[in-house]
Amino acid sequence: MADEKAALLNSAKNRAFARSVSHAQDELQGFRTWLKWLCVDQSNPWTTALSWFVFVGFAIVVPALSHFVLACADCDSLHSRPYDAVAQLSLSGIAALSFVCLSGFVRKYGLRRFLFFDKLCDESETVRKGYTKQFNRSMKLLFIFVLPCFAAESAYKIWWYSSGGTRIPFLGNVIVSNTVACILELCSWFYRTVVFFLVCVLFRLICYLQILRLQDFAQVFQVDSDVESVLREHLRIRRHLRIISHRYRSFILLALIFITASQFASLLMTTRSSDVNIYHSGELAVCSLSLLAGLLILLRSATRITHKAQAVTCLAAKWHVCATIDSFDTAETETPVARVSDEQIFTGSSDGSSDLDDVGDEEDELDNSKFLPAYAFSTISFQKRQALVTYFENNRAGITIYGFMLDRTSLHTIFGIELSLVLWLLGKTIGIS
Template sequence: MEDERSNTSLLPSFTTTKEGIALKSFKSFLTWICLDQSNPWKTTLSYSIFFLLTIAIPILNHIIYASCKTCDSHHLRPYDSIIQLSLFSVSTLSFLCLSSFTHNYGIKRFLFLDKLGHSSDKVRQGYVDQLQRSAKILASFVLPIFVIDGGYKIWWFVSAGNVYVYDMIACVLQMCSWLYRTAIFFVVCVLFRLICYLQILKLEEFARVFEKESDVGNILTEHLKIRRNLRIISHRFRVFVLMTVVLVTMSQLASLLVTTKAGSTVDVYTAGELALCSITLVTGLFICLRSATKITHRAQSITSLATKWHVCATINSFDDFDGNTPTTPSRVSHTDANWDSDNDGEEENGDDDDLDNTKMIPIFSISISYQKRQALVNYFEQNKAGITVFGFVLDRTSIHMMFVIQMSLTLWLLNKTIGFS
C-alpha cells in the first residue's frame, strides 16, 4: 500500500532537475485552480469548489436572474438553460476524468514523466519545455473567453438599473463559475495535447533509426514501445474524447434548434453568451481531435518511411551484388537527396512530410537480409499505430466522416425548423 501511495503522489521525487521543476510548477497550477487532490483535505476542498461553482451557483443564477419576467428585450436570457447544461456536462466530465487520472496514476505516470529517463536529451528537453508552456497555452484559450463573458455580465448588471451589494457578489460569482468550468474543460484538452506531443517527439526520433540502425529487432522493439504508449493514451482518454464529441454535438444541435424555431430572438444581447459557449466547446473538441489525428498521421507515416527504406536498401543491394558494403552513397541515396532538395522551395502542406524528410542512406543493405526487411514492412502495414476510441481510429478519414454526420444532422434540423431544402 505504501508503494502504491508513493506512486500516485502528486509530487514524486525526481532525479532530473528540470523535470522536477516542471512537475512542481504544474502541481502549483493544479492547486491554484483547486484541482489538487493529493490528500483528503485538498480532495474535500476540490469537490466542494466543484459543487459550488459548477452546480450551486449556475442553478441559483438561473432561478434568480435568467428567469426574470420584468426584464427588457436586451436583458432576457432565453438560452441560459442550454448554456448552463452544456458547461455543466463538459466540466463535470473533465473534473471526473482528471480526478480519476490523478488518483489512479499520479501526475508523474499520467504525464509519462517516468518514461523520460529512457528518452534522448532532445525529446526530454522538448517535452519539459512544452510542459512548462502548458499554462500559457491554457491561458491563451481561457482568458479571452473569460474577458468577453465577464464584460457581458458586468454590462448586464450595470445596465439593469440599481446595483446592490448582492448583485455585485452575484456578478463576481457568475464570472468565477464561468472561469472555473471553462478552465477545467480546457485543462484536460491541453493535457491530452501535451501527452500526444511527447509521442510525436518520440516518433520523430524513431524515424531517424532508418539512417543508422542495422538490427531489425531493435527497430521493432522501439516501435512496440511507441505502440504501447499510444494504446495507454487511447485507453485513458477514450471516454473523455467520445463523451466530448457526443456532448458538444448535442449542445450545438440544441442551440441550433432553439435559435431557429419560430419567434426566437437572436441578437448579440440574447444569444451572445450562447455563441461564446459554443466557441468554447468547439475549441476544446478541436484541440483533442487535432492532437489525435496529428499523432495518428505521424504514426502511420512510419509505414511509408519503412517501405521507402526497404526499397532503397533492396535496390542498393542489387547495385552492389558483389557482396561488398558500399563506402559511398548509392544512386538511390543521391536520387533521394536530389528529390528532397528540389522540393525544398515548394510550399509544405502543414506537417504531412516531416517524417518523410528522413534521409535514406541504406549502408546496412548487406547486413540486413531481404526477408527481415520485408517482414518489418509487413509488420508496419498490418499494425498501424494511432489514437483509437474503443477501436475506432481517430485519423483524418474518421474526422471527415464525423463532419459529414454532423452536417447531415444540421441540415435535417434546419429542414424541420425553417423548411431548409
C-alpha cells in the first residue's frame, strides 16, 4: 500500500514537472514569437546574428547618421536640434545596457530558467495560474508604456521632417529622402525604447512571481503548520530573492547611474541655453520621460517585493502573539464569566469587521490588521514560535543591490531626486512648472 501511494505521488510530481519542461508548444511559444518580431531573440546562431545586426543598425548606426549627416546646419530657429546629441546618447546608452544584459541572461540561464518557469512544478496551482496570467499580459503591459511615448515622438519627427527640417536628397528626391529618414529614426527610437522597457517588464514579471509565492506562503499561518516546514519554505523564497538580486543588481545600478547622469546632462544643457522651447527640446523631454518610466518600473517592483517579504515578519509576530494569547486563555479557568465578556469585547474590537468598509483593498494577506485564528496553534510550543519570529526579525528578505536593500525609504529618496530633475527639465523644455 505504501509503495502504491509513493508511485502515485511520483507520477503526480512527474506530471507537474512535465508542464515546466520546454517544448515547441509550451507557455513561452507566443513570447518567443514576440522576441523574434522585436529582433531580440537569440535562441539559435542565426537569430543571434540577426539580433546583433539590428542592434548595431538601430542603436548605433542610425542615431549616428541622424546626428552627423541629417543635421540641418542652416535651419531656422524652429528646426535646429541643439539637444539631439544628449537625447541620442541617452537612448543608445540605455538600450546598449539593456541589450547586453538581456543577451547575457538568455545565453547564461536560458529563457525558461531565467523566467523561473522551471521552478513552477514546486509551486501551488494558485501561483502557477497567477504567474501564467501575468506572463501572458506582460507584452501588453510593455506596449502600454511604449506606445504613448512613441506617439509623441512620431508627432515630433513627422512635424520636423514635413515642415522642412532637412533638405538632403540622398535618394535623389527630397520627399522620398525625408520619408525614409523619418521612418528609420522612428524605428531606431522604437527599438531602443522597447529593448529597455522589455528588460524592465521582465524584472517586474519575475518579482510578481515572488509576490505570488509570498502571498501563498502567508497561508501557512492560517493552518496547523510546523515550524520546520515554514522555515524551509522561507529559506527557499530568500534563496530565489538572492538569485534575482544577483542577476539584476548590475543592471539596476548602472541604469540608475546612467539615467541620473542623463538627467543632469540635460539640465546642464538646457540651463546654459537662453532659447529653450518645445520645438528645440521636445525630443529630449520625451526621452527623459521614457527613461524615468522604465526606472520607476524597476524600483517599484523591487520595493514592492521587499515590502511583501518584510511583512512576513509582522505576520509571524502576530501569529506568535495570537497563539500565545490562546494558550493562556485555555490554561486559565478562573472567573469564566469575566473572561468571556472580555473575549467578546476583545474579539469585537479587534476583528476589524466594523472597519472593513474603511479599509477597502488596502490590506492583503501579508499586511492586515485582522487577528489570526488561534485554533491551530496548540501543537506548536512557545519556544519554537519565538525562535521562528527571531529568525524573521534577523533575516529580512528582499531585493538588494550589493547589500543595499531596495525598500520604500530608498524608493522615496530616489524618486524625489529623479522627479525633481525631470520636472525641472520639463519646466525648461515644454513649460511645465
